[in-house]
Amino acid sequence: MINVLSEIPLNYYLTLSAILFSIGVIGVLTRRNAIIVFMCIELMLNSVNLTLVAFSAFYGNTNGQILVFFVMAVAAAESAIGLAIIIALFRNKMTVNINEINIMKW
Amino acid sequence: MGLELIFFLVIAVAAIVSAIAMITERNPLKSVLFLILNFFCLAVVYLILHAQFIAVIQVIVYAGAIMVLFLFVVMLLNLADEVSPNEPLTYRKTIAYLLSGIVLLEILLGVGLPFAGGNIVIQHQKAIEIGTVESIGRSLYTEYLFPFEVTSILLLAAIVGVIVLAKKKFK
Numbered sequence: 001m002i003n004v005l006s007e008i009p010l011n012y013y014l015t016l017s018a019i020l021f022s023i024g025v026i027g028v029l030t031r032r033n034a035i036i037v038f039m040c041i042e043l044m045l046n047s048v049n050l051t052l053v054a055f056s057a058f059y060g061n062t063n064g065q066i067l068v069f070f071v072m073a074v075a076a077a078e079s080a081i082g083l084a085i086i087i088a089l090f091r092n093k094m095t096v097n098i099n100e101i102n103i104m105k106w
Numbered sequence: 107m108g109l110e111l112i113f114f115l116v117i118a119v120a121a122i123v124s125a126i127a128m129i130t131e132r133n134p135l136k137s138v139l140f141l142i143l144n145f146f147c148l149a150v151v152y153l154i155l156h157a158q159f160i161a162v163i164q165v166i167v168y169a170g171a172i173m174v175l176f177l178f179v180v181m182l183l184n185l186a187d188e189v190s191p192n193e194p195l196t197y198r199k200t201i202a203y204l205l206s207g208i209v210l211l212e213i214l215l216g217v218g219l220p221f222a223g224g225n226i227v228i229q230h231q232k233a234i235e236i237g238t239v240e241s242i243g244r245s246l247y248t249e250y251l252f253p254f255e256v257t258s259i260l261l262l263a264a265i266v267g268v269i270v271l272a273k274k275k276f277k
Contacts, residue, residue, distance in 0.1 A: 007108045008154070014217035016118045016151070020125055020144075022210035027129035029202030035134055035180060039141050042172070043125060046148055049160075057155040057233045062245045065237065068160050069246070072167050073257045077264035079172050083179045084271035090183055 013054035020047035034086050034096040038079070045075050114154055121147035132187045134180045138173060145169045157237040 020043060027040030049068045056064025090096055121144055128140040145168045152161035235241055246254055 007111045008114050011217060012114065012118070013151070013155070015214065016121065018210060018213035018217065019122055021213065022206050023122070023125040023129060025206040025209050026202060029205065030199050031129060033134060033185070035176065035183075035185075036129070036137055039137065039176060040129060042168075043128070043141065043144065046145065046168070049164075050148060050151060053152055053155050053157045053160055056236065057157060060233060060236060062236045062241055065157055065160055065242055066245055066250055069163065069242070070253060070257060072163060073261065076167060076172055077260055079175060080264050080268050081271070083175060084268040087179060087182070088271050096183065096185065 010054060010058045014051060017047045017050040032097050032099055034098050037098065038082050042075065045071060117147050117150050134185050138176050138180055142169050142173045156233050159237060159239045159242045
């Protein structure tokens with residue numbers, strides 16, 4: 001069995017993941033285009049995947065990577081449904097600006 | 107500083123820069139392309155972590171399938187450039203930046219600051235073995251067989267849902 005000696009500490013992966021997640025949060029909160037907001041959510045999902053894979057490699061446990069597999073399957077379903085909703089909204093209101101889509105507001 | 111660390115830092119900077127470019131770009135099409143670049147960078151990071159299967163899936167499913175779907179929708183809707191995504195700081199935006207800063211700080215404090223001492227450097231002995239298709243496939247078809255089958259129902263529901271939503275008229 002080979003001893004995997006990596007120079008990169010676990011913290012570096014977690015920090016990269018945290019920075020990407022925060023960029024995703026900024027995008028969701030500041031952008032007004034529904035498609036961009038949706039892409040930022042994908043970015044946040046991916047940063048969490050990075051955390052899972054990093055822990056999986058550092059603790060020698062397969063379960064983290066299995067969870068990433070399921071997250072990707074759910075993300076695929078979610079993005080297909082979300083884009084269909086955006087297309088339906090665009091067909092009705094002719095806009096994807098989330099400031100103008102307010103029919104559910106009270 | 108070793109070669110591996112330099113390589114990782116270059117890829118990490120590329121991932122962060124492409125993510126920032128994604129949220130600041132006013133053309134949605136370029137935004138999608140920057141996100142694809144970001145996903146490729148993440149795939150390389152997965153390879154550094156010896157997770158070959160996840161890296162391949164990342165390129166095929168995320169960069170290949172999901173982002174093509176986004177690209178397709180952006181081109182279908184033919185959106186114009188946003189008027190001014192970089193408008194002067196409003197009340198709402200200030201709160202948004204403040205909140206995201208707090209989120210970042212909180213996570214960093216949670217995981218331990220990157221350059222503090224006491225880092226775990228050595229990956230587990232089994233790190234090379236667990237990332238292979240063989241290892242993940244075995245685990246997926248034995249221990250996780252039921253969730254795996256349920257995923258197929260989820261995808262079927264998604265297909266039906268998309269067709270219903272994208273129909274000409276709601277009834």
